[in-house]
Amino acid sequence: xxxxxxxxxxxxxxxxxxxxxxxxxxxxxxxxxxxxxxxxxxxxxxxxxxxxxxxxxxxxxxxxxxxxxxxxxxxxxxxxxxxxxxxxxxxxxxxxxxxxxxxxxxxxxxxxxxxxxxxxxxxxxxxxxxxxxxxxxxxxxxxxxxxxxxxxxxxxxxxxxxxxxxxxxxxxxxxxxxxxxxxxxxxxxxxxxxxxxxxxxxxxxxxxxxxxxxxxxxxxxxxxxxxxxxxxxxxxxxxxxxxxxxxxxxxxxxxxxxxxxxxxxxxxxxxxxxxxxxxxxxxxxxxxxxxxxxxxxxxxxxxxxxxxxxxxxxxxxxxxxxxxxxxxxxxxxxxxxxxxxxxxxxxxxxxxxxxxxxxxxxxxxxxxxxxxxxxxxxxxxxxxxxx
Amino acid sequence: xxxxxxxxxxxxxxxxxxxxxxxxxxxxxxxxxxxxxxxxxxxxxxxxxxxxxxxxxxxxxxxxxxxxxxxxxxxxxxxxxxxxxxxxxxxxxxxxxxxxxxxxxxxxxxxxxxxxxxxxxxxxxxxxxxxxxxxxxxxxxxxxxxxxxxxxxxxxxxxxxxxxxxxxxxxxxxxxxxxxxxxxxxxxxxxxxxxxxxxxxxxxxxxxxxxxxxxxxxxxxxxxxxxxxxxxxxxxxxxxxxxxxxxxxxxxxxxxxxxxxxxxxxxxxxxxxxxxxxxxxxxxxxxxxxxxxx
Numbered sequence: 001x002x003x004x005x006x007x008x009x010x011x012x013x014x015x016x017x018x019x020x021x022x023x024x025x026x027x028x029x030x031x032x033x034x035x036x037x038x039x040x041x042x043x044x045x046x047x048x049x050x051x052x053x054x055x056x057x058x059x060x061x062x063x064x065x066x067x068x069x070x071x072x073x074x075x076x077x078x079x080x081x082x083x084x085x086x087x088x089x090x091x092x093x094x095x096x097x098x099x100x101x102x103x104x105x106x107x108x109x110x111x112x113x114x115x116x117x118x119x120x121x122x123x124x125x126x127x128x129x130x131x132x133x134x135x136x137x138x139x140x141x142x143x144x145x146x147x148x149x150x151x152x153x154x155x156x157x158x159x160x161x162x163x164x165x166x167x168x169x170x171x172x173x174x175x176x177x178x179x180x181x182x183x184x185x186x187x188x189x190x191x192x193x194x195x196x197x198x199x200x201x202x203x204x205x206x207x208x209x210x211x212x213x214x215x216x217x218x219x220x221x222x223x224x225x226x227x228x229x230x231x232x233x234x235x236x237x238x239x240x241x242x243x244x245x246x247x248x249x250x251x252x253x254x255x256x257x258x259x260x261x262x263x264x265x266x267x268x269x270x271x272x273x274x275x276x277x278x279x280x281x282x283x284x285x286x287x288x289x290x291x292x293x294x295x296x297x298x299x300x301x302x303x304x305x306x307x308x309x310x311x312x313x314x315x316x317x318x319x320x321x322x323x324x325x326x327x328x329x330x331x332x333x334x335x336x337x338x339x340x341x342x343x344x345x346x347x348x349x350x351x352x353x354x355x356x357x358x359x360x361x362x363x364x365x366x367x368x369x370x371x372x373x374x375x376x377x378x379x380x381x382x383x384x385x386x387x
Numbered sequence: 388x389x390x391x392x393x394x395x396x397x398x399x400x401x402x403x404x405x406x407x408x409x410x411x412x413x414x415x416x417x418x419x420x421x422x423x424x425x426x427x428x429x430x431x432x433x434x435x436x437x438x439x440x441x442x443x444x445x446x447x448x449x450x451x452x453x454x455x456x457x458x459x460x461x462x463x464x465x466x467x468x469x470x471x472x473x474x475x476x477x478x479x480x481x482x483x484x485x486x487x488x489x490x491x492x493x494x495x496x497x498x499x500x501x502x503x504x505x506x507x508x509x510x511x512x513x514x515x516x517x518x519x520x521x522x523x524x525x526x527x528x529x530x531x532x533x534x535x536x537x538x539x540x541x542x543x544x545x546x547x548x549x550x551x552x553x554x555x556x557x558x559x560x561x562x563x564x565x566x567x568x569x570x571x572x573x574x575x576x577x578x579x580x581x582x583x584x585x586x587x588x589x590x591x592x593x594x595x596x597x598x599x600x601x602x603x604x605x606x607x608x609x610x611x612x613x614x615x616x617x618x619x620x621x622x623x624x625x626x627x628x629x630x631x632x633x634x635x636x637x638x639x640x641x642x643x644x645x646x647x648x649x650x651x652x653x654x655x656x657x658x659x660x661x662x663x664x665x666x667x668x669x670x671x672x673x674x675x676x677x678x679x680x681x
Contacts, residue, residue, distance in 0.1 A: 043506055044506070173651060199649070199650055200649075200650055200651050201650050201653075202650075202651075202653060202654055204607075204609075204610045205650075205653065206404070206597070206600065206601030206602075207400055207403070207404050207600075207601070207642070208650075209396060209400040209642075210396075210397055210400055210642045210643075210645035210646035210650065211645060211646070211650050213393050213396045213397065213400075213646055214393070214646055217390075217393055229508055230508035230602050230604070233508075233510070233602065234601070234602070237517075237600075240517075240519065241519045241526050241527070241528050242396070242519070242526050243519060243526055258507065258508075261510065262508060262509075262510045262602055263510075264510065264517065265517065266517075
């Protein structure tokens with residue numbers, strides 16, 4: 001009995017010494033919260049985001065930190081569940097006392113935590129794409145992922161140049177697809193484009209020939225499919241199976257090598273809007289983002305043995321924007337927010353960011369380039385007047 | 388494009404999907420008939436078939452002809468282990484708790500698959516190329532023909548097995564009355580193990596032949612399993628033609644529904660049919676009502 005209590009006391013003393021000791025050696029780090037869907041259905045977003053955020057924070061610290069202070073990333077896993085996201089955001093704000101938060105990964109999770117960060121007055125840089133996150137503008141909420149509407153505009157712009165006016169849209173019946181469908185329908189009139197077939201498929205569907213048969217017998221001059229893997233790969237294969245010769249467009253949701261791998265030869269000739277990450281090596285040298293892109297892609301490859309992707313890029317942008325804001329403003333939540341809003345001309349991974357009082361998304365449709373699948377690889381679609 | 392060609396396309400697409408449902412449904416029916424339980428891990432056998440083949444082709448570098456049988460054997464071993472560890476130790480459990488155990492087993496298998504492989508979707512090469520074939524105005528992939536051929540072959544084999552072999556007859560005997568079967572010297576527990584072996588082999592075969600078309604991932608078993616279950620219910624859980632017809636009917640209705648009405652209702656169609664049949668004809672569309680013999 002006595003031995004145990006002595007041991008207990010000893011342990012307590014040790015802990016105090018160690019904890020106090022660590023604090024005494026360095027200025028207290030700046031705490032940044034992270035909310036990512038590391039597991040669960042959106043893990044393809046959250047995992048590279050968390051990896052990238054940790055990688056960038058480590059590098060900033062290795063280079064001496066921000067204004068002499070280290071950054072500390074406290075990242076939690078929302079599992080893509082908005083209830084969890086809401087609990088965790090409160091944990092970050094109340095227990096961990098972070099000065100800013102990056103993430104969450106999905107639009108649903110982000111919408112769930114907006115109320116909490118607005119109330120607590122903590123700046124949040126979301127890595128999700130939904131345009132409703134920053135429309136209308138919320139004082140404390142920013143985002144780095146490109147709006148779906150920009151991708152739609154990029155495709156419609158191309159269709160206008162090719163004088164294609166009638167399209168069929170085939171969208172997946174999940175959050176990503178329905179947001180894309182809304183944007184496609186909302187923007188069509190502006191570009192003088194008529195949607196002649198508006199059809200959907202379910203995320204787990206394995207055969208889309210019925211929908212495509214319907215499209216084949218319609219007036220459509222092009223097919224636009226909006227979804228994330230594997231659905232669009234099935235669509236591409238079914239298009240080939242049915243011998244449909246119409247041009248096929250996809251969304252930025254499939255702009256990864258995985259899509260080409262899944263669709264195989266059926267991917268050939270498909271055009272889609274994409275962030276610049278996947279074509280970083282073939283970008284012209286005057287491209288403002290080229291330097292950031294090459295640095296990120298190589299760095300990620302070195303750390304995690306796979307190529308950096310768009311999703312990791314959203315976290316890269318978020319941390320770098322935050323770093324810039326702390327350098328220019330200060331390390332209190334209010335100072336960070338004000339400095340973030342004044343960020344202009346920041347060449348990141350997702351695009352060149354220009355935040356303002358009326359724009360917390362900061363990107364234009366030039367954040368996307370059009371890419372075409374050629375010989376199982378991406379190639380830039382060059383358009384007169386755009387590049 | 389004339390409406391006739393559209394309809395043939397819907398019909399063929401539906402038949403191809405339906406054949407897959409039928410194969411998976413048969414697995415459900417076989418275990419149900421031998422044990423009286425519905426094995427909700429059946430979909431996972433389908434997934435395992437596809438994923439094992441993928442690993443054997445890619446990782447181990449086996450040719451297709453070698454990878455397929457090995458994948459079937461591996462899945463069958465999983466099926467046997469599952470029966471040994473999860474079903475057999477519970478001697479006098481009610482069917483309901485056994486069903487719940489199979490659901491738990493399916494979640495476990497899926498979880499292990501997610502950790503062991505990954506969360507990505509993968510594609511398998513087509514067995515005989517990827518060039519579409521024209522048939523009566525509809526286009527099919529060569530893989531569709533494989534699906535038809537394999538389905539017919541498997542159905543034929545199971546028919547022969549259940550009607551003309553001693554083991555097959557013994558399994559049927561267990562399904563009618565397991566106590567009486569054991570009294571005349573049939574080892575009921577061995578028959579249960581047998582049913583798991585057959586249905587896991589069948590499920591994995593289904594998973595392998597559809598993977599080149601539909602691609603495969605650790606979680607494909609959920610939806611395919613449910614659709615197969617629907618097929619078996621429509622067919623009244625018969626381990627013969629009832630389930631096959633049920634699967635084909637389901638596939639065609641889905642395809643027609645998606646083509647002519649709206650694809651948003653595709654899955655709804657399957658589950659509405661399932662509910663209707665459970666309400667109106669719980670014995671299945673093609674079976675006479677079972678009478679309780681006293």
